[in-house]
Amino acid sequence: xxxxxxxxxxxxxxxxxxxxxxxxxxxxxxxxxxxxxxxxxxxxxxxxxxxxxxxxxxxxxxxxxxxxxxxxxxxxxxxxxxxxxxxxxxxxxxxxxxxxxxxxxxxxxxxxxxxxxxxxxxxxxxxxxxxxxxxxxxxxxxxxxxxxxxxxxxxxxxxxxxxxxxxxxxxxxxxxxxxxxxxxxxxxxxxxxxxxxxxxxxxxxxxxxxxxxxxxxxxxxxxxxxxxxxxxxxxxxxxxxxxxxxxxxxxxxxxxxxxxxxxxxxxxxxxxxx
Amino acid sequence: xxxxxxxxxxxxxxxxxxxxxxxxxxxxxxxxxxxxxxxxxxxxxxxxxxxxxxxxxxxxxxxxxxxxxxxxxxxxxxxxxxxxxxxxxxxxxxxxxxxxxxxxxxxxxxxxxxxxxxxxxxxxxxxxxxxxxxxxxxxxxxxxxxxxxxxxxxxxxxxxxxxxxxxxxxxxxxxxxxxxxxxxxxxxxxxxxxxxxxxxxxxxxxxxxxxxxxxxxxxxxxxxxxxxxxxxxxxxxxxxxxxxxxxxxxxxxxxxxxxxxxxxxxxxxxxxxxxxxxxxxxxxxxxxxxxxxxxxxxxxxxxxxxxxxxxxx
Numbered sequence: 001x002x003x004x005x006x007x008x009x010x011x012x013x014x015x016x017x018x019x020x021x022x023x024x025x026x027x028x029x030x031x032x033x034x035x036x037x038x039x040x041x042x043x044x045x046x047x048x049x050x051x052x053x054x055x056x057x058x059x060x061x062x063x064x065x066x067x068x069x070x071x072x073x074x075x076x077x078x079x080x081x082x083x084x085x086x087x088x089x090x091x092x093x094x095x096x097x098x099x100x101x102x103x104x105x106x107x108x109x110x111x112x113x114x115x116x117x118x119x120x121x122x123x124x125x126x127x128x129x130x131x132x133x134x135x136x137x138x139x140x141x142x143x144x145x146x147x148x149x150x151x152x153x154x155x156x157x158x159x160x161x162x163x164x165x166x167x168x169x170x171x172x173x174x175x176x177x178x179x180x181x182x183x184x185x186x187x188x189x190x191x192x193x194x195x196x197x198x199x200x201x202x203x204x205x206x207x208x209x210x211x212x213x214x215x216x217x218x219x220x221x222x223x224x225x226x227x228x229x230x231x232x233x234x235x236x237x238x239x240x241x242x243x244x245x246x247x248x249x250x251x252x253x254x255x256x257x258x259x260x261x262x263x264x265x266x267x268x269x270x271x272x273x274x
Numbered sequence: 275x276x277x278x279x280x281x282x283x284x285x286x287x288x289x290x291x292x293x294x295x296x297x298x299x300x301x302x303x304x305x306x307x308x309x310x311x312x313x314x315x316x317x318x319x320x321x322x323x324x325x326x327x328x329x330x331x332x333x334x335x336x337x338x339x340x341x342x343x344x345x346x347x348x349x350x351x352x353x354x355x356x357x358x359x360x361x362x363x364x365x366x367x368x369x370x371x372x373x374x375x376x377x378x379x380x381x382x383x384x385x386x387x388x389x390x391x392x393x394x395x396x397x398x399x400x401x402x403x404x405x406x407x408x409x410x411x412x413x414x415x416x417x418x419x420x421x422x423x424x425x426x427x428x429x430x431x432x433x434x435x436x437x438x439x440x441x442x443x444x445x446x447x448x449x450x451x452x453x454x455x456x457x458x459x460x461x462x463x464x465x466x467x468x469x470x471x472x473x474x475x476x477x478x479x480x481x482x483x484x485x486x487x488x489x490x491x492x493x494x495x496x497x498x499x500x501x502x503x504x505x506x507x508x509x510x511x512x513x514x515x516x517x518x519x520x521x522x523x524x525x526x527x528x529x530x531x532x533x534x535x536x537x538x539x540x541x542x543x544x545x546x547x548x549x550x551x552x553x554x555x556x557x558x559x560x561x562x563x564x565x566x567x568x569x570x571x572x573x574x575x576x577x578x579x580x581x582x583x584x585x586x587x
Binding site: 004005008009011012013015016019020021022023025026029037038039040041042086089090092093094097098099100101102105109112114115116117118119120121122123124125126127143145146147149152177181202205206208209212213223224225227228231232238241242244245246248249252253256260263264267268 | 282286289290292293294295296297299300301302303304306307308310311312314315318325371374375377378379380385387388389390391392394395396397398399401402403404405406407409411412414417420456459460463464467512515516518519522523526538541542545546551554555558559561562565566569
């Protein structure tokens with residue numbers, strides 16, 4: 001019994017070092033002087049330098065962190081709001097209203113979740129092109145306004161747990177369904193809505209394919225597109241690349257530490273993995 | 275009531291209208307971003323279309339070309355290879371981590387956080403990081419592998435060097451598999467939650483029967499968490515078949531040679547670099563068909579191997 005516990009601790013501690021090491025490498029490389037970056041075996045103790053970060057924040061830097069961050073946050077904000085409002089509205093229709101065809105449509109929606117996005121990619125691109133939306137944020141922020149099947153499913157499951165009496169009481173008081181959804185159900189669903197907000201924020205922050213297809217002007221790059229393009233140009237400038245990578249990762253890690261519980265709950269509820 | 279067959283009462287009509295109103299955002303999205311594009315790309319797959327000139331009907335030509343396109347088969351093989359290793363290895367790693375964390379242990383939340391953290395690193399940032407980790411000259415991975423290689427060299431008498439990873443046509447795909455395993459934290463959290471839901475009484479009964487640890491794993495744990503195993507397997511397969519970002523960033527569009535030319539990368543190149551939209555649409559439908567078949571098979575298999583609590587058979 002005792003020996004088993006010791007073994008578990010040793011194994012877990014060892015494995016956690018393996019999982020942590022890439023972070024150590026990321027952070028040390030980001031502050032390692034250029035002269036030491038290309039030394040083998042790697043140097044682990046050295047006077048840290050802010051040279052790479054300073055280069056990133058230079059006005060002529062091809063990786064404009066401030067600009068890319070602002071663009072990313074803009075897209076994230078609209079994605080989060082669109083997803084919260086639309087997905088919850090649709091989820092309410094599936095969870096708390098009874099109407100012919102509801103269950104059929106709901107199961108059809110579940111079925112659509114396995115259709116790969118690549119199958120729709122080309123016609124959707126042509127549609128946005130026709131609308132003149134290429135090289136704007138619209139192709140990124142408009143689709144979330146129509147809800148997302150994963151979030152609708154998750155919110156529906158949550159809405160189903162709200163006691164029926166509560167909604168009936170509101171109906172007796174003469175409230176319409178829209179008011180019930182917005183004023184009764186939404187305030188009661190803050191934990192589930194937080195999950196939707198968090199995951200759609202992450203989705204928009206991490207999205208690479210859509211910015212790659214739709215954004216061309218550098219002033220409109222999101223962080224992920226900007227970092228990818230930067231990597232394409234400065235393949236061997238590992239110090240600067242790691243600094244930029246760390247800048248993109250840090251906000252997410254900080255966000256995680258503030259919202260750990262929501263994160264874990266969200267994964268259990270949806271099965272989406274971060 | 276109006277006695278007409280199939281006609282709805284006023285109340286039903288009202289309910290239908292109200293329901294449709296609430297789901298209307300999704301319905302519109304379904305039409306504009308799913309059903310419409312799905313049909314359109316199906317139609318495009320029978321055409322030659324370069325964006326600048328109107329699509330030209332070519333019948334089955336795209337599919338016939340696919341059948342003899344070496345790169346199509348290469349990309350299919352690369353994707354299958356990557357999926358065949360990344361998905362099972364990722365699931366096993368996540369399962370082992372979850373089993374370990376499920377045991378009595380100090381500072382469990384800390385370890386859970388450490389294993390989970392890599393899975394939230396943005397894929398682009400992770401890709402940039404791992405290019406540097408895989409760097410065969412200066413990366414820390416080969417620094418850690420070198421002693422082992424030296425030992426093997428010493429024992430066998432012939433020189434063994436750590437792999438060149440992303441520069442080697444043989445090691446580039448395994449490298450991407452390795453990187454994917456770093457991100458299994460989300461799956462681990464799912465497994466951990468499932469493990470904690472297994473009723474303790476089942477293990478107690480097994481103990482009374484004198485079951486070994488292996489028997490408990492085989493006959494209690496695995497059947498009880500089989501629904502989540504199936505779910506993660508299916509989701510993992512679907513996601514893995516759509517691998518794109520890592521290859522686009524880390525191996526510059528499928529290098530070395532075409533060893534990391536994944537299916538969706540080749541599809542993307544056809545669509546947005548060579549402007550062969552009809553051809554790319556045909557590829558997109560092949561992918562859709564493959565995923566549909568896999569999903570169908572999985573649900574068939576599930577009925578035999580997956581235990582759903584409360585299901586009476």
